[in-house]
Amino acid sequence: DSGVTQTPKHLITATGQRVTLRCSPRSGDLSVYWYQQSLDQGLQFLIQYYNGEERAKGNILERFSAQQFPDLHSELNLSSLELGDSALYFCASSVDSRGTDTQYFGPGTRLTVL
């Protein structure tokens, strides 16, 4: 158990809908990262938050957004869902104290868009 929690484990929804994925980092970790794992794109970085502020953006679609709350949990919002958004979404966290920190991953949320 990495100490990173993600809810829900599985999500099945229809095209055009909006969903929210939730992540709680390890105790003491300030940075949260979101990654998408799909068959065709592999594991790709979406976005990073550090202590409530957006720090880095990767290949995140405009239909997707995220935020990190004062208690450091994070939410990834996916809207106007398309079939191609079906994937495993991981959250990872790190302490991020000196740029040398390892990222620990949550169990992921499997999103299926029908």
Add this chain to the structure above:
Amino acid sequence: AQTVTQSQPEMSVQEAETVTLSCTYDTSENNYYLFWYKQPPSRQMILVIRQEAYKQQNATENRFSVNFQKAAKSFSLKISDSQLGDTAMYFCAFMKQRGGSEKLVFGKGTKLTVNP
């Protein structure tokens, strides 16, 4: 931009034997970190081992060790005394070293099967 290449999509090994997974990367950075993550059928991403580029000594974690060749930009993972529980996808990952943590750049993965 950094890229990570894992040239072996699939590998298999007999239980108790040794296997080596390959990884090469491309970067212009001098300071960075390299990781191997394991993803078993449960889909959880589990850290296996980490290497700092400034360290000449290869990292080891129990049965797992790496062969880090900085000039060749190569970072292979050796698994000794393979166990059935080592069956998983293995991902090589690169991270730049900056003032704060950076994103991980992953390879496509190698599917390892350990046969009884």
